[in-house]
Amino acid sequence: MATIVFLEHHDNELLKPALGVLSKAATLDDDVTGVVLGSGVMDLAGGAGEFGAAKVVVVDKPELEAPLPQPRVDALASIVGAGGYDNVLFAASVLAADVAAGLSARLGAGLNWDLTDLVREGAELVGKRPALGDSVFVDVGWTSTPRLALIRAGTFDPRATGGEAAVEEADVQFEDFSTAATMVERAHAESEGPSIEDADVIVAGGRGLGAPENFKLVEELAQALGGAVAATRAVVDAGWYPYSTQVGQTGKTVSPKLYIACGISGAIQHKVGMQSSGTVVAINKDPNAPIFEFSDLGVVGDLNEIVPKLTELVRQRRS
């Protein structure tokens, strides 16, 4: 088998989740290549040898300066075609998902996503995927090569094994439509806000709060408990609460002793940011909300009723 791993980078560093997938690939296959696509990235490539890449293919072009998916599909399609790779692996991210899906269409190649493990069975590869809100585990396969896979964020940690990679440069022709989108502003982290990563107690609010001003309900509870306030992407994207407090795939990963989720549905992309919390309490009025699948205490009810009472009781107990 020959495996190639998409090595995403930001601020001149290869990203940990991608190096984690590379380390995993090296345990499955002896022929592992990394691919770095960008502009001014030649120096980055060598670093992948540490984590199990025997070779790194680099495309260094101004068209790859901005982290946009479509020119990367052009690059990968030609690299994967020329190199005869059997497996193309991605650590899930906003960019990687769009690249993987574009490549799937371009090559007519099967893509399995949200994998939490990969197992080799002879010449076959099997992906493990928790599905339907993680309520069932599915073994997935591919009927042809190349096999494309997106690995769930935070699944594999990078392991430095101290190897060296041969770095090779490749050339690419870009399609007109692939370079039509342009980035006007990049990775702007708005409004510095509080830091939530070290909090022992987190009270998180979602769209179930109904309106931005209702964040005061979770703020008061957090204050009573001596904890921090977190939010979902839905409310951060809507401008209700700062990005620095967002938990999940594109936000922070937290592991407090206590996580209280108020009006949060429990999407997988939120779960990946808080699943290592000690105790999870969820308040949601929908008895079928996915959050109840991973809560230690699930409360079906109206947060507008429950949260203020809870704050009052906590204050009484702690005073």
Added chain:
Amino acid sequence: MKIAVCVKHVPEQARKIDPGTKRLDRSGEGAINPFDVHAVEEALRIKEDKGGEVVVVTMGPAGAQDSVRKALAMGADEALMITDDAAAGSDLVATTNALAAALEREGADLVVFGQQASDSDGAVLWAAVADRLRLPVISQVAELEVSDGKVRGKRQTEFGYDVIEAPTPAVLAVSDAINEPRYPSLKGIMGARSKPQRTVSVSELGVDEAGEAGSKTTVRELSDPPPRGDTVKIEDDGSAAEKIVEFIAERKLL
């Protein structure tokens, strides 16, 4: 401006995979994927602002008619359904083949997708369809500006917010925070029945690789998730706050 909006009909509750076919059980009641309601709303707002028409496009079983009706009741002008037994069991590649073929014929200026399908959680289809249509794509759009001949989207990644611009025709996928969808009016609901609805088969679209046969991925086996520790679920009868306090006090978290 012609806007195509892609919606998926998803099982409403008690989602499960049929152990025999290893496909999602789609026999029960279904409804429009909640994330796609935001896509329909955004398409309607663009139409209201710029003029034009909104066509709803879906691939799904006959029951997907309910989802189409909902979008029409909200204000979409017409619908195209790819409904065909030969399309059952489609994975990403097979879905892309059919949907892109249908969208190619529609020739819309904008193709709008929802954030993710609640049953597949893929959040990938737009990028595959855009590649097949040879159009630029912007995903996860939380704020959108449409002007003559171009679109500009603000979206979140792992590192903050990007602003991306693309010329039309283009493909967009919108975040669930982009808008607050309207409820269909009574008039909208009544009017939905008489709006044009077309149904096509995959062969009419000229697609050979469809459904399970055209798919490149398989489901090999199903198993239960690892068991979790003791979990408690209660319904609030007025005493939930007390119970939560007891629960966290017992665990010495107070």
